[in-house]
Amino acid sequence: MTTTAGALADQLRHLLGPDRLLEGDLARNLYSHDGSIVGGDCGIVALPETTDEVAACMRMAHEAGVDVVPRGSGTGLTGGAVPLEGGLVISLARMRAMGEVDVANSCMWVQPGVLNLDVSTAIAHLGLHYAPDPSSQQACSIGGNVGTNAGGPHCLAYGVTVQHVLGVEMVRPDGQVVVLGGVAPDPPGYDLRGVVVGAEGTVGVVTRVLLRLTPLPPDVRTMLLDFLSVSDASAVVQAVIAAGVIPAALEMMDRNMAMAVEEFVHAGLPTDAAALLLVEVDGTPAEVETATAVVEHVAREHGVRTVRVAQDEEERALLWKARKTAFGAVARVKPSYYLHDCVVPRTRLVEIMEAIGEITEREGVMCLNVFHAGDGNLHPIIALDRSDPDETARAMSAGDQIVRACVAMGGTLSGEHGIGVEKRDYMPLVFDHDDLEAQACVRRAFDPDGRMNPDKVLPTGTRCGEVGLADTQVPEGTWI
Amino acid sequence: MDLRPADRDELAGMLRAATAEGRVLDIRGSGLHARRGHPFTADDVLHATGLTRVVDYVPEDMTITVEGGVTVGEVLRLAGERGQGWPQAPSQPAATVGGVLAAAAGGRRRLRFGPIRDSLLEVVVATGDGRIVKGGGRTVKSVTGYDLPRLLTGSLGTLGVIVQATLRLWPLPMAERWFTTRGDADEMLDLAQGVLADLHRPTAVVAGPTSLHVCLTGVPDDVVAPAGMVDAFEPGGPGAGTVGSPAGTVEASVPPAALPALARQLVADGFDYEAWMGTGICRARVSAPEDVQAVRGMATAHHGHAQVIDGDDAMRTDPFGPLPAGADIMQRIRASFDPAGILCPGRFAAADPVPA
Numbered sequence: 001m002t003t004t005a006g007a008l009a010d011q012l013r014h015l016l017g018p019d020r021l022l023e024g025d026l027a028r029n030l031y032s033h034d035g036s037i038v039g040g041d042c043g044i045v046a047l048p049e050t051t052d053e054v055a056a057c058m059r060m061a062h063e064a065g066v067d068v069v070p071r072g073s074g075t076g077l078t079g080g081a082v083p084l085e086g087g088l089v090i091s092l093a094r095m096r097a098m099g100e101v102d103v104a105n106s107c108m109w110v111q112p113g114v115l116n117l118d119v120s121t122a123i124a125h126l127g128l129h130y131a132p133d134p135s136s137q138q139a140c141s142i143g144g145n146v147g148t149n150a151g152g153p154h155c156l157a158y159g160v161t162v163q164h165v166l167g168v169e170m171v172r173p174d175g176q177v178v179v180l181g182g183v184a185p186d187p188p189g190y191d192l193r194g195v196v197v198g199a200e201g202t203v204g205v206v207t208r209v210l211l212r213l214t215p216l217p218p219d220v221r222t223m224l225l226d227f228l229s230v231s232d233a234s235a236v237v238q239a240v241i242a243a244g245v246i247p248a249a250l251e252m253m254d255r256n257m258a259m260a261v262e263e264f265v266h267a268g269l270p271t272d273a274a275a276l277l278l279v280e281v282d283g284t285p286a287e288v289e290t291a292t293a294v295v296e297h298v299a300r301e302h303g304v305r306t307v308r309v310a311q312d313e314e315e316r317a318l319l320w321k322a323r324k325t326a327f328g329a330v331a332r333v334k335p336s337y338y339l340h341d342c343v344v345p346r347t348r349l350v351e352i353m354e355a356i357g358e359i360t361e362r363e364g365v366m367c368l369n370v371f372h373a374g375d376g377n378l379h380p381i382i383a384l385d386r387s388d389p390d391e392t393a394r395a396m397s398a399g400d401q402i403v404r405a406c407v408a409m410g411g412t413l414s415g416e417h418g419i420g421v422e423k424r425d426y427m428p429l430v431f432d433h434d435d436l437e438a439q440a441c442v443r444r445a446f447d448p449d450g451r452m453n454p455d456k457v458l459p460t461g462t463r464c465g466e467v468g469l470a471d472t473q474v475p476e477g478t479w480i
Numbered sequence: 481m482d483l484r485p486a487d488r489d490e491l492a493g494m495l496r497a498a499t500a501e502g503r504v505l506d507i508r509g510s511g512l513h514a515r516r517g518h519p520f521t522a523d524d525v526l527h528a529t530g531l532t533r534v535v536d537y538v539p540e541d542m543t544i545t546v547e548g549g550v551t552v553g554e555v556l557r558l559a560g561e562r563g564q565g566w567p568q569a570p571s572q573p574a575a576t577v578g579g580v581l582a583a584a585a586g587g588r589r590r591l592r593f594g595p596i597r598d599s600l601l602e603v604v605v606a607t608g609d610g611r612i613v614k615g616g617g618r619t620v621k622s623v624t625g626y627d628l629p630r631l632l633t634g635s636l637g638t639l640g641v642i643v644q645a646t647l648r649l650w651p652l653p654m655a656e657r658w659f660t661t662r663g664d665a666d667e668m669l670d671l672a673q674g675v676l677a678d679l680h681r682p683t684a685v686v687a688g689p690t691s692l693h694v695c696l697t698g699v700p701d702d703v704v705a706p707a708g709m710v711d712a713f714e715p716g717g718p719g720a721g722t723v724g725s726p727a728g729t730v731e732a733s734v735p736p737a738a739l740p741a742l743a744r745q746l747v748a749d750g751f752d753y754e755a756w757m758g759t760g761i762c763r764a765r766v767s768a769p770e771d772v773q774a775v776r777g778m779a780t781a782h783h784g785h786a787q788v789i790d791g792d793d794a795m796r797t798d799p800f801g802p803l804p805a806g807a808d809i810m811q812r813i814r815a816s817f818d819p820a821g822i823l824c825p826g827r828f829a830a831a832d833p834v835p836a
Contacts, residue, residue, distance in 0.1 A: 102735075102737075104735075104736075104737035105735045105736050105737045105760075106736075148623060149623040149627075151621060151623075155621065159594065159598060160621060160623070162627070162630070163594060163598055178805035178806055179804070179805060180804065180805065180806060182783075182804075183735040183736075183760070183783070184733040184734050184735055184760055184779075184782075184783060184784035184785060185595070185733045185759060185760050185761060186584065186595070186634070186731075186733050186761070187733070187785055187804045188785060188787050188800035188801065188803055188804070189800070189803050189804060189806070189807070189810055189828070189830065189831070190631055190634070190635055190639075190810050190813060190831070191584075191597065191630045191631060191633060191634060192806045192809060192810070194597065194627050194630030194631065194633075195626060195627050195630065195631055197627070198623045198626075198627055199626060199627075215680070215681075217680070218680050238540060241542070241651070242539075242540060243651075244563065244651035244652070244653075244654065245651070246650070246651065283680065283681075283698070284680050284698065284699075284702050286698070286699045286701035286702050287698055287699050287702065289699075290654070290699045343617070343619040343620075343621050343622060344619065345538065345541040345543070345618070345619055346540065346541050346620075347538060347540045347541050372621070375619075375620055375621040376541075376619055376620065376621070377619075377621050410618065410619075411617075411619055412617035412618075412619050412622045412624045413624045414622070414623050414624050415619070415621040415622060415623065416621065416623060417623070418623050419623075419624060419625065423624075427624070427625065430617065430624060430625075431614065431625060432614075434611045434612065434613050435613050435614050435615065435625075436625075438607070438611070438613040438615070438628065438816070438817070439615070439625050439626040439628070441812075441813070441816030441817070442626045442628070442631065442813055442816075443626060444812070444816075445809045445810075445812035445813040445816065446809055448812070457625065457626075458625075464816060
């Protein structure tokens, strides 16, 4: 540990006490990882509990010139919360307070460590819920959701995190606390709130989030459709939306995934089908009735084998459990997995599913698919045993080819997981030099010293040019 | 001088030249939102109305990519032919796509469909120094890099000229109708609150001093007149009932629950208004500069803010009111997008470079 880092640790220990400053090897190892396969190097870990403490930590790090990596629950899948070269990890996991629900304005402030599902659970008695529902919602935090602009099955109709975050309180890299956005819509000036959401912790540390709460729909119906071919299922996705119905959720699962999940959850999924669609429609009873009829009609036109309509809340919950525990079920197949989050235009679903099948077959790896079909947001999961270097190499190669195939079909790198470090070097596939430099400038406008979650999101070497910034004295290599 | 580029390359060249020569530009689409922000003096006016190409429309993906000079009416016409719509669009068919995005001027269906910034998937801008920069992506879902589309939405031409936009479209509803009724302001506000409480996701609930307009969208069974209301026969808001001859419009934004109280204060002081119930937005017609401060005072008392969205120079001496936090961040962003400060300088003065 350098003298500067040692002095910072002393200051932080004095501020937080020895229990909330983690310096031991076990903690440093733990905080060097997240839900991804990226491994890093963690310096020290601070566990603040209030905005003031975060601000004090940030001021100290600023004075010491030390890098900061904010962290929520650590469930991210792209290495976004992994510190790469020491520095200070600020974990927001202890900031779990929820403010009072502002029922009249359908919103509430929460601290970033609050778990996603806990929000909806806490407000259900008011007839409200928090719409973005990532599959990891039992474990992932609101702060992390804000960092990655998280999605989830219900984002098809309801929109992603940024559409449900009215405001944020953020500690800036120099320790200053600002509030961006708020209950009153459209404050004057540029929409900085919109930039903070999805910035993956590279612009500051979010310490409170103003969530927009959504009324629970008066009626909801959940259907499971099964098909003998992936292309029939994909065609149904296309045709339902073409018929003017935007379901609340429209999820696909392939046979490999259905088999793994069924063994795990026992939801009665047909394991001999090539593809399953989980379709949920909600709204008024008349809307639900109409949408259900459209879905059934379209499905029958495309050779659906069975249409299973959840008969009660229990069955509905079981079908959703099957969907949301899918990633966990992969553990029954192989000890580890490598997951991508690319998006393709919905019209290319059949093609990309075929391409993924060819790529994984060629590389001799097992691929399970479960994804947000309505959005074209894929989640091909390559199951692997990382103790097998050859299989790991083939899994990496297959993943690389899948990403490139998606981009070649007019798609993009991430729908909801973010770029982190894992997709960082793919950014030039979708953005040219000027595009990336403009993004680097936006980032530097928030973080002039380049100390916030460095080496994430933008490829190494992407700089904000010297355009217009006379006061830039950033040493070579500080900014990425 | 009027500059009328025919395509983005010519436009970018004009920006490079202006940057090199230090000539200040005013950026215009149809001009409908020109009276926003601080008044400023420009050497030339750059009209982006010549960029009228429809670049790509994939109805099956419900995305349309158009150049910035394409009009709202044209997008709605093309989409309508395929049973689709752009529900966040304002009810100004002549407005350009680039213009409404730069002004963040969305329409009355915001209650159900959200602000216009939610409909912008990918944006291409020409920066002040003529670079072509793309942000976002054409898929309906994307978290690939920093959210330039949101940053550009509402930037009033001070970060770049929007030369191309990819919009998310929605299926046209099976049924959509406007309903209306007349009465005094209190009655209208009470009725509006009843509609908001009783109906699941009404599309627009627009209250004025003497009338209420409600838009419902969905399946035919749900699109029926709320109690006490009749078919409006034509879409829109209060419109009529204008008090005096207003010289401008102030858009007040307050927490949605405070809107009825704000509207009651406005009517008590004789202002005509259009309150977008449930959204917190209220457009008040103003006739004199002091009216701006009066409306802003009411909005501020309800923990909101108010901006002049239309008005002559005298009306716009303080168009934004107090700015929220982060002015230094805005300044640095602006400096990187428009290093010579030639894009509408002064219009959003808080983001202009601070004189050394």
